Amino acid sequence: MRVAPKEIQTFRNDFTYSNSPDAIKRFPFPFPEDDYRYSVNMEPHLPKGGEGSAYEKFLDIDEHYLSEMEERALVLKDMPHRCLAMEHMDLACWDMIERCMVSLAEDYPEHFSLTREGDQWRWQNHLLDIDDQFTFADSSSLPMPPLEYMGRQLQGDFALLDQRDGDLFLDAGIITCPADWSLAFDAGMSFTEWHGPVPMAHSEGIFERALKYLTAIPVGKPVRRLNWTLTVNARMDTSPETYHEWGHERTSVTPENVGSKVYLRVELQVLDRMPRSNALMFSIRTYLMSLEDIVTNPEWAKRMHRVMKTLPAPLIDYKGLTRYHSTVVDYLAQFDPAN
Amino acid sequence: MNIEQISVRVSAVEQVAPTIREFTLRPLSGELPPFSSGSHVVVEMPGAQKIHRNAYSLMSDPWDTSEYRIAVRLQEDSRGGSRFMHQSVAVGDRLNITPPANMFAPQWEAKKHILIAGGVGITPFLSYLPELMRRDADFELHYLYRGSQTGAYRKELAAELGARYFAYDSDAAERCELTELFQQRPLGTHFYICGPLSLIEGMTGLAAEFGIPASAIHYEEFAAPQPGKPFEIEIRHSGQVIRVGEEESMLEALEAAQINVPNLCRGGVCGQCVCSVESGEVDHRDNFLSAEEKASGRVVMPCVSRAKSERLIVDIQE
Numbered sequence: 332m333r334v335a336p337k338e339i340q341t342f343r344n345d346f347t348y349s350n351s352p353d354a355i356k357r358f359p360f361p362f363p364e365d366d367y368r369y370s371v372n373m374e375p376h377l378p379k380g381g382e383g384s385a386y387e388k389f390l391d392i393d394e395h396y397l398s399e400m401e402e403r404a405l406v407l408k409d410m411p412h413r414c415l416a417m418e419h420m421d422l423a424c425w426d427m428i429e430r431c432m433v434s435l436a437e438d439y440p441e442h443f444s445l446t447r448e449g450d451q452w453r454w455q456n457h458l459l460d461i462d463d464q465f466t467f468a469d470s471s472s473l474p475m476p477p478l479e480y481m482g483r484q485l486q487g488d489f490a491l492l493d494q495r496d497g498d499l500f501l502d503a504g505i506i507t508c509p510a511d512w513s514l515a516f517d518a519g520m521s522f523t524e525w526h527g528p529v530p531m532a533h534s535e536g537i538f539e540r541a542l543k544y545l546t547a548i549p550v551g552k553p554v555r556r557l558n559w560t561l562t563v564n565a566r567m568d569t570s571p572e573t574y575h576e577w578g579h580e581r582t583s584v585t586p587e588n589v590g591s592k593v594y595l596r597v598e599l600q601v602l603d604r605m606p607r608s609n610a611l612m613f614s615i616r617t618y619l620m621s622l623e624d625i626v627t628n629p630e631w632a633k634r635m636h637r638v639m640k641t642l643p644a645p646l647i648d649y650k651g652l653t654r655y656h657s658t659v660v661d662y663l664a665q666f667d668p669a670n
Numbered sequence: 671m672n673i674e675q676i677s678v679r680v681s682a683v684e685q686v687a688p689t690i691r692e693f694t695l696r697p698l699s700g701e702l703p704p705f706s707s708g709s710h711v712v713v714e715m716p717g718a719q720k721i722h723r724n725a726y727s728l729m730s731d732p733w734d735t736s737e738y739r740i741a742v743r744l745q746e747d748s749r750g751g752s753r754f755m756h757q758s759v760a761v762g763d764r765l766n767i768t769p770p771a772n773m774f775a776p777q778w779e780a781k782k783h784i785l786i787a788g789g790v791g792i793t794p795f796l797s798y799l800p801e802l803m804r805r806d807a808d809f810e811l812h813y814l815y816r817g818s819q820t821g822a823y824r825k826e827l828a829a830e831l832g833a834r835y836f837a838y839d840s841d842a843a844e845r846c847e848l849t850e851l852f853q854q855r856p857l858g859t860h861f862y863i864c865g866p867l868s869l870i871e872g873m874t875g876l877a878a879e880f881g882i883p884a885s886a887i888h889y890e891e892f893a894a895p896q897p898g899k900p901f902e903i904e905i906r907h908s909g910q911v912i913r914v915g916e917e918e919s920m921l922e923a924l925e926a927a928q929i930n931v932p933n934l935c936r937g938g939v940c941g942q943c944v945c946s947v948e949s950g951e952v953d954h955r956d957n958f959l960s961a962e963e964k965a966s967g968r969v970v971m972p973c974v975s976r977a978k979s980e981r982l983i984v985d986i987q988e
Contacts, residue, residue, distance in 0.1 A: 377672060419778040495777050496885050547942045549771040549934055550703055551673025607732060609706035609775040 334442060334458065340398040342508075342619075343405075343576075348565035350624050354394055358620050359385045360628075361557040361597050365637040367646070373544065376553035376601050385599060388438040389553070390431060391616055392486060396458060399486045399508075402567050406507035407479070410572055412515050414479045416491070416503035423491045423503060424477040425468045426605035427612055431481050456484055478505055487599075487616035490514070494609055497546055498522055503610075508567035508617050510560045510596060511651060516571065530645040545602060545611065553603035558615075560650045561659065562596045565619050584655035589662045590623040593655065595635070622662065632666035639663060640670070673769045675714075676702065680763045681737065686822035687815075690790055691756055692741045695767065701735040705770035707798045708890070711738065712768040712936055715754045720918070720926065722751035724894075725935050727864075728770060729796035738767075741822060743790040745894065749917055771934045774864070774890040776801070781858030783809035784851060786873060788865020789820035794890060795864065796823065799831075810834050812851065814869065817841040848873060852880040863889040890939065895919035896955065901977040905929065906948050906985045920972035920982075929986060931972060938974035945970055950982035 340347045350358070357380075363372075379386045385393075406413055416424055432454055436445040446453040450467040461484070465472035473480045482489055482505030490504035499522045506514040517525045522542050529538075548554060562569055563580040584592055599616040626632040639660050647656050664670075682694035695702075705728055715722040726740035742755040759765070774794050776783060783802060785795045792813060802809045811831055815821035817839040828835050838846040851861075851873075861882070863873045870889045877887050895918075903912045903920060914923040921943055924931055934940040938956030947970050954964045956971040963969055970984065 375672070417779075493778075494775065543941050547771075547934060547940050549769055550705070551769040553672070605706075606704045606770065607706055609709075609772045 334392055334394060334396050334439075339401050340395070342398070342402045342565055342567040346565050348395070348398065348619065350620055351394060353383070355620065355624050355627060357383055357385050357393070358618055358624075359557060359597050359599055360625075360631050360634075361559040361595075362634050362638045365634060366641040367638045367643070372556045373554045374556070376555040376603070385616075385618070386555075389434040389601075390438070390485060390614070391599065392435070392439055392442070396486055399567065400459060400483065403483060403505075403507045406568050407483070413507050413570070413572070414476075414482060414505040415514060415518060416476060416478045417493075417519070420491055420493060420503040420608075420610065421470060421477070422468070423493070423605055423608035423610035423612075424470075424481075426607045426610065427489065427491060428477055428481045429467070429607075430603065430605065430612065431485060459484060478503055485614075487614055489615070490613040491605070492522075492611040492613055494546055494611060498542065499545060499611060501525055506570075509570050509615075510558075510562070510598065510617075511569050511571065511574075513571045528649070530649050531643065548602055548604045548611065550604045550606045553601055555599060555601045558598040558600055560596050561652055561655075562594045562619065563592055563655070565594055565621070567617065567619070581651065581654045584658050586658055586661065589655070589658050590626070591621055593622050593659055594619045595622065595625055622659070626663070626666050629666065632663060633670070636660065636663035636667040637670055673703065675766045676711075676769060678702075678738070678765055678767055680759055680761055680765065683759065683761055686741060687820050689744045689819045690741050690822045691744070692739060692822070693755065693759065695738045695740070695765065696736065698764070702738055703769055704735050705732050705797070706772050707732055707776050707801045708774035708794045709770035709772040709797065710774075710794070710935065711740070711770050712934070713740070713755075714766040715751060715759075717750050717754050717758075719750070720922065722749075722754055723922075723936055724751040724755075725937055727774075727793040727797070727890075729793045731800040732797055733800070741790060741793050743820065749894065749897070751894075768934075771940070773935055773939050774862070774888065776862070777860045777888070778805070780860035780886075781808065781856055782860070783807060784855070784859060784861045785809060785811045786814070786846075786851065786861065786863045786865070786869070787811065788814045788863075788869040789816070790822075791863075791865030791869075791890075792823060792827075793864075795862070798862075810836065812836045812838070812846055814838045814840065814846050814865065848876050849880075852877060852882060860886050860888065863887070864891070867891055891937070891957065894937065895922075895974045898953065898976045901979070902981040903977075904981055904983045906983050907987075911981075914976070919974065920970070920976060924972060924986070931986060933973055936973045938971055941971065943971055943973050945972055946985040948983040948985055951978040952976075952982065953978045 342348055385391050432445045435443040442458050444455040452467050453464045455462045470477050488506045488508055492499040493502040501517050501520050504514045526538055566577050569577055597618045601614045603612045605612055647653055677698045678695035680693055681696040684692045686692045710725045710727045712723050712725045728738050730739040742752050744756045745752045776798055787795050818841050824837055838844040863870050870891050897916050900915050912923050912927045914920050931943045933943040941958040947968050952970045953976040955974040
């Protein structure tokens, strides 16, 4: 797998972000059926799809690694509160460091290496020229707080959920590329509270079932699901904090530019029980793909047209697609003449 | 990254109280996963008639990945598991265990922790103590036991915990005044109870009288599946019929028929094994399902629950 394009691409201003033919091929296309239906759609996070698949490794590192790390640094420079960890989450943060460093070093030995002698650890990240020695579980031995240290070296957002009273609480996270939600707003909330705005699913008891399932995830049995929305321009940071920068772009979609301007945004979400703290690590790995690139695959083009066409109105509103949903459907219709 | 089972070798066996034996388990290769305070593992015991699977709390320091320790009380009405551990397991034997799971974790934002152990219920707290001390947390341990049967580790606990340790040997007529445990506790105190059902019910009932919110009371009772009348399970989509004997649980009968149901605690606590019920009357014995769910008759936890009717038709997707 090829990591790191030579030139760092941007997710803001001039939006130079693009997907190579290989990246298009490995895109985790999220629609298993022709019409859109709510489901918890969880499966064990086991490798599938073979070499180079987005599901091949526990953490997916791809050609956008350097660009995403640059974007994350830009967000944190302006808004340091996009990374936070409550005091009782310290051990969970170290759980995450252990889990991520061990798997990166095993899965990508050409890029990462970890040497452990008791609690004395050495971590090398060749992609970012990092070579640090520290004492495991001693937060003062790292150049920055443990969650931020690890999060600045991983693609995607990470939240650490504390489990108590049979519920999950959003008590730590590094969230710089969210699909319109805010860590500062949701921090400390319970599972039901932070899902408050989601339409339709509450009445179906989906959240109750999901919570029971999630609180029972054991160590060593991570699970995953896909989530999706649409984004105008290849913007990673669609947070409420920056709404003034991107909200108005929804009016800029026209029949002429829809293919290049609208991106299908897919989140590969993984939930993994942390052994030392019993917290759940919730990782949200975001993939962006323009409609133009999607329709290079005729099956995806057809499927996506049918899903968009049958999307219920409350979801169109919730996902923020109201202003340009019909333009997207019209554009995709040309690739699905039978429907 | 995915862990199914861990093979361990028994490296030490010790009688730590008249009815309690401690087993030290070491990995056959490498290190064991670290775990969080209050975790348990399910131990698989290859008995002569059937495979027994019991959950036992880990009581070693959670940061020690070189070994796990568990303690097993010989149950008078043992269905075979605790007897197997006491009579057939010796140093050098190999056993399979599941990775640790936790249904009884400490609440780390608590201001104070009151631990109440009854007999062999001391075991999960032994994994709490190293972590409570590492975090310099405010805590007390109250240990209720019968000196002629249980009371393992009491000398070590007294020496290590000093003024934070309170012991009550009912054989010596030492009584724990439960009401005193709840009096004048600072707001933000959390209570943890592990022991026989009578202790848990007594404590939770009293806590309610004192107006202590349920969210500050935590308990764990691994209900061993209790025997009952034999009955039959019919698997809806295949029509397969499985007989559940007097002494075996529904989950064990399903496993014996090669039908694997996800499970974690095997004691009516975690909810992993829950199955849909199409028809038949369930005898609910778990601590997980809500009163509404139990009343609906649409779900059953086969690890401990049984049938009141002669046949339950269940929907298990394999």
